Amino acid sequence: MGEKPVDATQELLVLGVGNVLGSFVSAMPITASFSRSGVNNASGVKSPGAGIFASLLCICALVRSMEAV
16 A cells, blocks of 8 residues: 555545435445544554454444443
């Protein structure tokens, strides 16, 4: 993967367009991608595997919290 800087304006524009187009087909709104991209960029993450790791961590947290209920 190249060393391209993260363009916040482009990312917000794409998220907005995705939400507008998704509203025509009753899709769920796109959220949290922008903050996750910013954290990954600031942390120096180079692999798309970071998204998989974050998803697994979130699932583990949800499972753990559901056990407490």
